[in-house]
Amino acid sequence: MHGGRIVIIGASALAVMAAAGAGVVAWPSEPLRLDDISGGACAGFEAPDLTRTMTVTVPLRNTSGHDRTVLGARATGELRTSRVRLRVVTGTDLGPNGFGTYAAMVHGRRATALPGSVLPAHSTSTVLVTITRERGADFASIEGLSLSYAGPLGTVRDATFDAWLGVTAPGSIMRCHPTGSQ
Numbered sequence: 001m002h003g004g005r006i007v008i009i010g011a012s013a014l015a016v017m018a019a020a021g022a023g024v025v026a027w028p029s030e031p032l033r034l035d036d037i038s039g040g041a042c043a044g045f046e047a048p049d050l051t052r053t054m055t056v057t058v059p060l061r062n063t064s065g066h067d068r069t070v071l072g073a074r075a076t077g078e079l080r081t082s083r084v085r086l087r088v089v090t091g092t093d094l095g096p097n098g099f100g101t102y103a104a105m106v107h108g109r110r111a112t113a114l115p116g117s118v119l120p121a122h123s124t125s126t127v128l129v130t131i132t133r134e135r136g137a138d139f140a141s142i143e144g145l146s147l148s149y150a151g152p153l154g155t156v157r158d159a160t161f162d163a164w165l166g167v168t169a170p171g172s173i174m175r176c177h178p179t180g181s182q
Helices: 002-026 102-106
Strands: 032-034 040-044 053-062 068-076 081-089 123-133 139-150 156-168
Touching: 032 156, 040 053, 053 102, 053 156, 068 081, 081 139, 102 123, 123 139, 123 156
Parallel strands: 040 156
Antiparallel strands: 032 053, 053 123, 068 139, 081 123, 139 156
């Protein structure tokens, strides 16, 4: 009689623990979000500077109580780009939509590749998006960022952020909108 109760109590305890674990894994929370981004951002260097590469700042907030390890990252919706590099200054908010050279954006801070970085809990980090226009293109853009990061109990979470960013050639600032033409 007592053996049967122990089995039932043990099975019930295991069922409750399994349900709690499944709830943690399935919980649809999004601990990462973009801060202060609305609409899009676009800029270009003035003539005679013919630089095809520009870096843009994008604040990324980790609202959770846990550090988040970025497992993968990529730009989405690339248009006339020859290269897009994603790096991050962790735990530092450099503000939204800052444009300039990579060196000017980093300005003595430590920046690392976004994949493999650890975003501190309850903190804003700055993603440095470096966009290089295709040779001969007067405009290049991305539609956003896609990240994979480590979630609870060994899960992998994916998040996509709309963050339209454009870079123009000198004299082409009128091309700054999502379609790349006016």
